[in-house]
Amino acid sequence: MPRNEPYRPQFHFSPVAHWINDPNGLVYYKGEYHLFYQYHPQSTVWGPMHWGHAVSRDLVNWNELPIALYPDQHGTIFSGSAVVDWRNTAGFGPQALVAIFTHHQSRGDTQSQSQSLAYSLDSGRSWTKYAGNPVLPPTNRMHDFRDPKVFWYGAAEKGHWVMCLAAGQLILFYKSPNLIDWEACGGFGFGHGSVEGVWETPDLFELPVEGRDETRWVMLVGVNQGAPAGGSGQQYFIGHFDGESFTSQNPKGVALWADYGADFYAAQSWSDVADGQRLLIAWMNNWVYARQIPTGVWRGEMTVPRRLSLAQTADGIRLRQQPVAVAQVLGLQELRESGVIIPAGGVFAPAMETGSLWEMRAEFATGEVQRGDFGLRLTWGDGCIVTVTYRDGFLIFDRTRSGAVGFNADFPAAHRAPLALDDGTLRLQLFVDHSSIELFANDGLLSLTERIFPDARPLQISFFAGDAPVTLTALSLQRLAAAQFAA
Ligand code: FRU
Secondary structure: OOOOOOOOOOOOOOOOOEEEEEEEEEEEEOOEEEEEEEEEOOOOOOOOOEEEEEEEOOOOOEEEEEEEEOOEOOEEEEEEEEEEEOOOOOOOOOOEEEEEEEEEEEEOOEEEEEEEEEEEOOOOOOOEEOOOOOOEOOOOOOOOOEEEEEEEEOOOOOOEEEEEEEEOOEEEEEEEOOOOOOEEEEEEOOOOOOOOOEEEEEEEEEEEEOOOOOEEEEEEEEEEOOOOOOOEEEEEEEEEEOOOOEEEOOOOOOOEEOOOOOOOEEEEEOEOOHHHOOEEEEEOOOOOOOOOOOOOOEEOOEOOOEEEEEEEEOOEEEEEEEEOOHHHHHEEEEEEEEEEEEOOOOEEOOOOOOOOOEEEEEEEEOOOOOOOOEEEEEEEOOOEEEEEEEEOOEEEEEEEEOOOOOOOOOOOOEEEEEOOOOOOEEEEEEEEEOOEEEEEEOOOOEEEEEEOOOOOOOEEEEEEEOOOOEEEEEEEEEEEOOOOEEO
C-alpha cells in the first residue's frame, strides 16, 4: 500500500488506516518487538477500543498485522501490557504471551473498568481470552481503574508478578503467583508529582545509575492535563520498589517530565527485551487536539523508540532517553561541517540536498557565559517555519507558523524546556519526519516531541545567532530513507 498521503510519517509507526492511541502490550519474543495499540478499526476518531498489532525486528521497519483483541461481553479493550510467561505460571501453555488489559464498559454517565487476560501460543498471531475474565473485577469505589502494567519481580523461583494500575491520582499495586489470582498490596501517589489531571498508563522498572554500582526504580505516569506544554504529558518518579510498593525520592511537590513537547503520551516500555535493555515508545499526540489533527485516512502515530538509562546530574538522578539508531537502518547521504562561527545576527545555511526526512546532530559552543540567543530554523517553502531557540536557560520549540495549525486554538504555540548549559555547550539531536519533530538535548537528558503539519515542500535548515556569536563546533545532517511498513 502506498504511504504517500500528506503528513504520512515515513519512519514512525502509523496504521494504514483509522484511529490509534496508546501503545499497549509491548513485549519482545523470538526476535520480534510486538507493538499493540489502542485502535478503532472503523473510524479516525476514538471509539470502541480494540488492540491493533504490529511487529518489528529492528524497531524501525514495522509490519502491521491483523487486530489482536476485539471487544467482548465484558467490554471494549483498553490499555495494558504483555509478558512472556516463561515458567507457565498461568497454565496457558509453554512460553505463552499473556496480555493483561482493561475491559471497559460505559453505562450512561458512569463507567466500569476491570482487568482481564488473553494469551497467545503462536507468537501473538492469534489470541484466546481467559475464560475466567475478569481477573480483577470492577470496584464501586473506583471510577478510574485501568491500564495494568505487569512484570515479574524477584528471582525466577521466589518472585511474583506485580501489577501497577492507575486509579484516579493513585497507582495501585497488586501481586500474584500466576497472573490470575491477584492480591492488593500497596499504593503510590497521595499528592506526589503533578495532580492536575487523571493518572493513566503507569510503567515501573529498575535501571542502573550510570557510572555507579546502584540502581533506582523509575515510575512513569501519564497525566491527562497539566503537562508543561499543556494537555496530556508524561511525568516520572525516581525511587525504590520493594515488590509491593513504590517510594519516590523526588520532593513531594516536584514533578519530573519525561518530555517537554506537546506530543508524548502513554509511554510504555518493552517487556522481556534480551540483554536487559529498557526501550520506550509513546503515542505522539495530545488529548487536547488528538481527534482533530489534519491527517486523512489514519489518525495517530508513535514516537521513535528510545533506549533508557539513568544519569546522575547536579539536580539529582534523571532519565536519559536515546533514540534507537534510525540512521543505521535508513541513513542516506550525510553532510558534515565543523568549526562554523556564526557572527552576532548572522545565519549559516549548509548547502545540502533537498529532501524531507532528516536526522540532524549539532553541537553549539557559546563560551563560558552564554549571552545571546541562538538556534536553528526549519523552513518548508517560504511559509512554514519551525524554530528551535536556546535563550535564557530554556530550549524553546516554536510551531506557531509550522503549517496547518488552525484545527485547534491550543496547537499553534511555543513550548519551553529548562536546560542549563554547564560548560556553554548545547548538543542537539533532531528527527524530522513528515508531521513530527523529535528533539533530544544534551545526550537525551531532555526531550521535546512535537507534531507539525507543514506543506510538502523541500525542507531547508539554517542556524542563527542572536546578540552574540555562536560556534557550530560540529554538525551532521543526514537524509533518511522511508522505512518499510508492510501491511
Ligand atoms: C490513555 C487512555 C487510557 C485508556 C485508553 C483508552 O490515553 O485514556 O487510560 O486505557 O487511553 O483508549
